[in-house]
Amino acid sequence: MPKPRSPHRPRTLAPIPYVSGVEYDVLDDLLGYSLRRAQVAMFMAFHEATRGEDITPPRFTSLVVIGANPGLTQSALGEVLGIARSGAKMLVDWMQARLLVERRRPDGDSRAWGLHLTRAGERFVRGMKRRVSSKDRARASRLSAAERRELLRLLAKLAG
Amino acid sequence: MPKPRSPHRPRTLAPIPYVSGVEYDVLDDLLGYSLRRAQVAMFMAFHEATRGEDITPPRFTSLVVIGANPGLTQSALGEVLGIARSGAKMLVDWMQARLLVERRRPDGDSRAWGLHLTRAGERFVRGMKRRVSSKDRARASRLSAAERRELLRLLAKLAG
């Protein structure tokens, strides 16, 4: 019955609340559940840091990785992100449409695209890195510096 | 051009690899990125633990929370999960279709549904809790018991 209407906010994601009076049972002891809650909290920090820019975590990661690895191919980008080639293409299309990234044919393989930041892309990534890192640390100010380092260490050990 | 064909695996989610030779720049120092990697790793553990059962993290969480809070309403379930009421309804439809959950009108409010596990639901949740907890701990065996506790503490502090 409802007519199609207005667009979604691109990514809302409220914090996952601890609802008072609700018993969480085994969830409180699962790393998976705790990780999910923490990740949503950090995603919100990311969202605040990038407010006004139509950027998402995969887009941000792509830009950073291309900046640090000029000439990276789309396939390699997909591998880094853990997504399929078709998804990597769409990300690159977006970055190219925003004039942040250029596709150049690398010497010696005319099937592939080498990805490079444009001047605007470099400037943009520099600013975003600053804003995202700053918010990430602001959120982590609930932890001491030692705790933050320890958390990074434990997460790497778990994921590795 | 491609003809529509075969279905998706419901949730594949490969680990996010560290691609050798690739420079990760600022990502290595972002809690948000590390959390994402760890969360994908733990999601894979969940997926293994629940292999053969058509279950997902929100479904598992729903069943556990309903089991621990009999009579919970759909709205409250949505709040716990951090999703909209319409999404909570679909989850409950799924659980009810599998005869794991019953909707009962609570005394005093005939708008709401009180959610209750069926006998089969209780049995099912008991088994899933065992399997998921076991896999969660197996994955965490990369950490010492003290490290695991510390990680849970730090995550709660970060998300809280």
Add this chain to the structure above:
DNA sequence: TATTGTTATACTCTATAACTATA
């Protein structure tokens, strides 16, 4: 008026599989 649940719809993300061009 506000809340619970329901319905219909829309959008994002990412997967699959087939295709083309090149290696």
Add this chain to the structure above:
DNA sequence: TATAGTTATAGAGTATAACAATA
């Protein structure tokens, strides 16, 4: 044959907005 990229399509998950029934 294998790989890089492209295209078309499918599906999961979740949001929005309006509605009916009840509070």
